[in-house]
Amino acid sequence: MGQLVQAAKITHVPSIWMSHTMEQYKGIRQFAIDGYMKLRDDAIARDVDTFVVLDTHWITNQGFHLNAKDHHKGRFISHELPHMLSDLEFDYPGDADLADSILTALHDRGERALGHAMPDMGMEYATLLPMHFINEGLGKRVLPIAVNQFSSIEENRRWGEAIAEGIRKSGRRVALYASGSFSHDFTPNERSVDGLNSVNGEFNRQMDLRVLDLWKQGKWVEFLDLLPDYAKKCTGECAMNDTAMLFGALGWKDYGGTIDIYTDYFGSSGTGQANISLSVPA
């Protein structure tokens, strides 16, 4: 039997890469890298076989898609922010077997779900950036899952539930990461340079902080009730559907877990970010 052994809501902002690789920005996101290292330590301690990443930069418009390649290898540049993130080399085993198990669970539920293993299927940086730190030298399997920008919170709840079933029916010990922002309203271009370390708008900042308070207090039902409005009013990254899938996998309103904050809330180019570890149901 497989098992979900780690769950987290994580950041992937390109300023982490700037912090890591550019002399003039050295260290500006060290706290985010330190948070990745805590996730890495947990992944090692829990003997994770596969990192499944709900990737809000693999944005799809129809159906449910996952990357079922046996091997991921390449060199990445962000087309959105090429000045911030380039020359990111990657080389990870994939997990076609776990992909099959998740697809079976989805098909059994009548969902339109597809796996892709074409040679040209690449990877996006919401997977690659965290993996560069968390999976560095570990050689663990990586399975990216796309996030559908036009799907509903309810569909993502169901898809998350099916992902959890697919994991249980596989032989894998799995880390499941929702790689996406809290509020996600980019600082307007004319002010973008000044917005490098801030959240765009006090409304969004206060909403993010309130959501984190709900998480700290374990008020999961309240959080899930406000998620659809939160996603709309705070310009959720890919509609916050990564978060909905994560909580679907964790049991939705039956979830009774606790959090550990591995990177405190911070602003980046207008968006609200953090690394939060969520306890997994036994």
Ligand SMILES: [Fe+2]
């Ligand atoms: Fe992003």
